[in-house]
Structure formats: structure tokens, C-alpha cells
Amino acid sequence: MEKVRKLLESKNIRPTYQRLKILKYLTESKEHPTVDRIYGVMKKDIPTISKTTVYNTLNSLVEAGVALPIIITGKEARFDSNVMPHHHFYCEKCGKILDLKVECEHFKKGSIHGHSIKELHGYYKGICKNCL
Amino acid sequence: MEKVRKLLESKNIRPTYQRLKILKYLTESKEHPTVDRIYGVMKKDIPTISKTTVYNTLNSLVEAGVALPIIITGKEARFDSNVMPHHHFYCEKCGKILDLKVECEHFKKGSIHGHSIKELHGYYKGICKNCL
DNA sequence: TCCATATTTGTAATCCTTACAATTATGTAT
């Protein structure tokens, strides 16, 4: 918890109880949860928490570079506390999202065909090893 | 127009006037239009067209493998008639989406870390050459 | 031409996300 607090403070985000709990869950979970999932889990500890707070907090974390939104389905965003550039694998069967370490020369170089690259987003869709 | 008709027929999609026009526009445009954009353009030729028809048609095209949805912002989908695997560049300044030819060894191989790959989705965010 | 079926259309409903204002909590200066 101290680690999470320090992370927030280093980004000038006031470490409220809600924010601490949300970021803690995000860093410990590897499931790339949706807002609804985070909201549901948070309710166990903080029954009065509002979904708006979850949205607000996640937006703050994303803006501060502490979390990343994952847009795959276009229906609902999912969130990742691993902000190092990496790719994802979306399993169409179980719905899980897995992290993948993928090298990208263009991203390392910072540009492609003269276009300046700020962010890299990549994912595969398919059937994961477990579901095969 | 004959080419578009044949494409639809080869996929067993009845070539109605609306579908022909939508697919024709999609193949000739390189702007990766949104549903609203397609709807607006179609209205010029077919003033009575419904937005639901645009959605229905696009869903049919995607299901038949004739078009691809591009999910980047998470707000609204955009569509691409180029169904060959390729990547995109999203310019944060002008909002344009550019096509990129990017090689991916994992996709060619059809799997990564034992997970079976069906689709490849990759895009960069940044500032395009024109806006720099 | 007629008929069964598919498509189109318009409206309403759904779902995710944001806007907004009131309440509550926080940090600081006194």
C-alpha cells in the first residue's frame, strides 16, 4: 500500500482511500478489468463508492501515465497498470486479455514513414493456449 | 459498380442499392469513415436511407470479411474495406487514419507463445507527417 | 402475377461514459 501511495504522490494525485484501493487492485490484478469489474470489487471494501469515482480515478491515472486504457471491443474499456509498451492477446473464447512482450522497431525509432510515434497499440485476436 | 456487385454476390450478400452504394463508397474512400460519415454521404444519393441500414450493412460486410471495423478511440467505430492485414496510424492532430504496411512475424506464423492468432490489430498514435 | 422471404426504415431501448451540482473530505493558515 505504501508503494501505491508513493506512486500517486509522485504524480501529484492526492492519495485518497478510493484512489489507493483502485490503483492497488489494478496493480495486483492481471485481468485487465473493466470499470464494472473494478466497481464491483471496490464495493466490497467501500460500499458507498460511486461508479463516477471509479471513472474519475481511472481518468486521472491514465492522464498521469500510471494506467493505460485498452480498447479492443469498442464496447467497454479495460485498464492496465503496466504502462510499459507491450501488446495484448484477446482470447475470443474465454475473453481473457493476456500481456505480450513484442518488439517494435518503428516504435523504438520513434517514427514510421515520417510520422512521429507517441504511442503503440497492438493486439492479436484468437484462441489462447488454455482454450485450444 | 459491377466489381462491387460481384464482390457482394461472391459473399452471398444480396446486392441491394443501399449495400452497393455503401460498399462502393467504402472501397473508393481512403478516409476510414465513421458510420455517421457514411450515413451523411449516402443521404445525398439515397435521401430515405436509415442509419440502421448503414449499421446493418456494415455488420454484414464485416461478418462476410469484406470490411473491417477499426476501433481506436473507443467512442465510435471506423471502417476499412482493405481487409488485408495491415496497421494504422492515428494522427492526434488532424484525426486522420492512415494505412501502414507492417510486417509481423508472429501473425505470419499464426501463433504466439502457443496462442492461435486469427486477427492482427495494430496502430500507432502520434502526429502525422503532414501535421508535423 | 403472386407469395414467401429478405431488407429497409423509424422508433425505442440499451449500454458505456461524461456532465453537473450538492455533499463531504482534505490540507493549510491562523
Add this chain to the structure above:
DNA sequence: ATACATAATTGTAAGGATTACAAATATGGA
């Protein structure tokens, strides 16, 4: 410790993209 200005939280309402649904229309084959 107290008061105050500011920031965060909360609940509700609104926004916007997409889908559900049923009625009207068009299509293709007998």
C-alpha cells in the same frame, strides 16, 4: 484545534453510439 478555501466523492441526469424490434417495402422465384 478551528475556520476556510479547495479538491474529491457521490448520485442523478444527460449524452452518444449501437442494437432490438416491428411495420412497411422490396426482392426473387414459382
